[in-house]
Amino acid sequence: MEAAMGLMRRMPPRHSETALSALLSLLPQHSSDLLSQVDLPLQVLCDVDNGKEFILCEYNRDADSYRSPWSNKYHPPLEDGPYPSSELRKLEIEANDIFAIYRDQYYEGGISSVYMWEDDNEGFVACFLIKKDGSKTGHGRRGCLEEGAWDAIHVIEVGPEEEGTTRYCLTSTVMLSLTTDDESSGSFSLSGSLRRQMNMKLSVADGHLCNMGKMIEEMEGKLRNSLDQVYFGKTREMVCTLRPPAEVAQMRLPDS
Amino acid sequence: MISIFVFSLFPSLSCFTNQKAFTDHYLLLHISLSLSFSSAFLLFLVPNKSKRFRFFPLKFALQRARKIGMAEEETELSEEQRKEIAKWFLLNAPAGEIQYVAKDLKSVLNDDDVYNEAVSEAFPVYNKSHMICLEMPGRFGDVLVTSYGELQDNEYLDPKTAQVAIVDHVKQVCTEVRPATDEELPSPYIEEYRCALDIEMSKYVGEAYPKGFCSVYCTNGKDVEGPGSDFELVVVISAARLSPQNFCNGSWRSIWNIEFKDDIQILELKGKLQVGAHYFEEGNVQLDARHECKDSTLFQSPDDSAVSIATIIRHHETEYLASLEVAFNMSGLFQMLEFSRVLY
Numbered sequence: 001m002e003a004a005m006g007l008m009r010r011m012p013p014r015h016s017e018t019a020l021s022a023l024l025s026l027l028p029q030h031s032s033d034l035l036s037q038v039d040l041p042l043q044v045l046c047d048v049d050n051g052k053e054f055i056l057c058e059y060n061r062d063a064d065s066y067r068s069p070w071s072n073k074y075h076p077p078l079e080d081g082p083y084p085s086s087e088l089r090k091l092e093i094e095a096n097d098i099f100a101i102y103r104d105q106y107y108e109g110g111i112s113s114v115y116m117w118e119d120d121n122e123g124f125v126a127c128f129l130i131k132k133d134g135s136k137t138g139h140g141r142r143g144c145l146e147e148g149a150w151d152a153i154h155v156i157e158v159g160p161e162e163e164g165t166t167r168y169c170l171t172s173t174v175m176l177s178l179t180t181d182d183e184s185s186g187s188f189s190l191s192g193s194l195r196r197q198m199n200m201k202l203s204v205a206d207g208h209l210c211n212m213g214k215m216i217e218e219m220e221g222k223l224r225n226s227l228d229q230v231y232f233g234k235t236r237e238m239v240c241t242l243r244p245p246a247e248v249a250q251m252r253l254p255d256s
Numbered sequence: 257m258i259s260i261f262v263f264s265l266f267p268s269l270s271c272f273t274n275q276k277a278f279t280d281h282y283l284l285l286h287i288s289l290s291l292s293f294s295s296a297f298l299l300f301l302v303p304n305k306s307k308r309f310r311f312f313p314l315k316f317a318l319q320r321a322r323k324i325g326m327a328e329e330e331t332e333l334s335e336e337q338r339k340e341i342a343k344w345f346l347l348n349a350p351a352g353e354i355q356y357v358a359k360d361l362k363s364v365l366n367d368d369d370v371y372n373e374a375v376s377e378a379f380p381v382y383n384k385s386h387m388i389c390l391e392m393p394g395r396f397g398d399v400l401v402t403s404y405g406e407l408q409d410n411e412y413l414d415p416k417t418a419q420v421a422i423v424d425h426v427k428q429v430c431t432e433v434r435p436a437t438d439e440e441l442p443s444p445y446i447e448e449y450r451c452a453l454d455i456e457m458s459k460y461v462g463e464a465y466p467k468g469f470c471s472v473y474c475t476n477g478k479d480v481e482g483p484g485s486d487f488e489l490v491v492v493i494s495a496a497r498l499s500p501q502n503f504c505n506g507s508w509r510s511i512w513n514i515e516f517k518d519d520i521q522i523l524e525l526k527g528k529l530q531v532g533a534h535y536f537e538e539g540n541v542q543l544d545a546r547h548e549c550k551d552s553t554l555f556q557s558p559d560d561s562a563v564s565i566a567t568i569i570r571h572h573e574t575e576y577l578a579s580l581e582v583a584f585n586m587s588g589l590f591q592m593l594e595f596s597r598v599l600y
Contacts, residue, residue: 002363003359003360003361003362003363003364004360004364006356006360007345007357007360007361007364008540009536009539009540010349010350010353010356010357010360010534010536010540011345011348011349011540012348012350012542012544013540013541013542015348018344019345019348022341022344022345023364025333025337025341026333026338026341026364026365027364180583186529186545186546186547186548186576187544187545187546187547188543188545188580188583189543189544189545190541190542190543190544191541191542192535192539192540192541192542193539193540193541194538194539194541195538195539196538230535230539230541231541232584234504234533234535234541235506235533235535235541235543235584236580236581236584238497238504238505238506238533238535238543239506239508239531239533239543239577239580241466241497241506242465242466242467242468242495242496242497242506242507242508242531243464243465243468243495243508243573243577244464244466245574245577245578245581
């Protein structure tokens with residue numbers, strides 16, 4: 001299983017779906033682990049009841065149907081799918097509405113969904129998802145075709161309440177993909193994902209959604225900075241190391 | 257239980273009129289929310305009939321796994337299919353990482369026969385496509401493994417030293433070296449052009465690429481004796497920066513095809529540049545950038561042609577590097593990432 005995750009870390013991110021299918025067929029006995037640990041770019045379905053879109057992931061899925069957070073129904077319909085308890089469902093509805101506001105403020109568009117379910121340890125798990133498609137239709141500064149997609153998955157495991165505090169464990173994954181295809185400069189594709197974790201013990205006085213919201217806000221800020229450093233910083237550094245720009249060509253770089 | 261119903265009414269009373277950021281919103285609602293939470297916790301602590309939802313994620317994960325398992329029994333993968341999958345993984349390994357991919361693959365496949373077959377088929381293709389650079393024993397320097405220099409499955413010509421390297425693809429080493437025969441080398445006329453270009457290119461690559469290697473091969477017309485016929489040379493530049501301890505690897509590959517058109521006394525150049533980078537600390541980020549370009553110049557003496565060609569190549573590659581800088585500064589990404597109201 002470790003070897004499988006190692007392979008996923010090396011395969012080109014734009015082929016991650018193919019890589020995952022390949023691993024699932026080679027390691028069927030590990031399929032539940034693989035499906036829950038490997039993140040793929042998020043897909044979206046439209047809720048037939050109210051026309052709103054919702055995000056698909058393993059956490060709202062049963063067999064081949066997905067549960068919409070807006071209507072709490074499975075698409076395509078399922079007789080016997082699992083549902084969160086009614087209390088949790090109320091919380092889930094709150095979370096969806098509030099998260100939609102957050103998403104609109106920070107991303108000015110995009111789609112968000114929140115799914116919750118009880119877990120074995122008397123706590124619950126909440127999954128916050130955001131999908132934003134940043135592709136332009138020819139309005140880019142250089143007038144070239146640009147495609148961009150941001151997918152964020154935040155899974156928070158909420159522990160049981162202990163003396164007024166609760167432990168929250170947040171695992172966040174952000175997947176970013178940027179492609180340009182241009183007459184003069186050829187094709188440029190930069191894509192990939194970063195994953196971070198954060199653990200906090202917070203008082204329940206402010207309520208779960210407030211705590212979870214704070215954690216996610218902080219985490220997204222950190223991830224945005226990492227993306228700047230990693231996506232652009234490291235890859236640009238690598239290109240300049242391979243072939244330094246003309247000004248530094250005179251100096252020989254030391255061997256690493 | 258009645259209290260739970262009462263408490264659960266509170267969230268529905270809240271109105272989302274407040275347009276402030278996430279955290280502010282919660283402070284206003286926290287009273288109603290904390291009440292519904294405490295009721296939710298009561299639910300967890302008190303055993304009840306709805307326990308079947310406790311195993312929520314596990315239940316559907318098992319269902320899915322069972323479905324896949326059933327599918328597996330119906331259509332077990334053939335050895336051939338497993339081999340093809342294994343090859344796919346190997347061929348898609350980033351520069352300098354095929355050995356790591358092979359190690360993980362061996363563990364995943366758990367079948368040495370399929371593994372060995374896949375490896376013996378995939379490694380040569382990978383090595384040639386990445387134009388790996390191997391050291392030749394006997395102080396002959398390095399040889400590039402490319403399809404242009406391939407004489408046989410594991411024999412590669414190094415035109416600079418007129419030696420043929422025998423290569424073990426899977427171990428990625430050069431095991432022995434032998435001199436090239438006359439049939440394997442171009443004619444003296446062609447060799448003049450090839451050698452002059454090789455010298456100029458080596459100068460350029462030595463200056464521009466800290467860890468780059470280049471080779472010049474004749475891909476067409478190697479037996480041309482004198483003026484009056486067309487021929488083709490190819491310049492191959494391969495540079496790799498491997499830093500696995502920093503979780504970062506990268507490669508630059510250039511292939512320049514040069515057609516020497518004797519009748520119109522013109523040289524036509526076609527370049528293909530490919531840059532790749534992979535960063536994998538706490539994630540997996542990869543760059544894949546490609547570019548094609550064309551140019552032409554006059555057909556001159558070997559030395560003058562070589563200087564002309566090297567100048568053109570240097571110009572295009574420098575320009576491409578500059579356009580990559582622009583791509584990295586793309587405003588598009590920052591607009592997308594722009595968090596409008598909060599500054600970090």
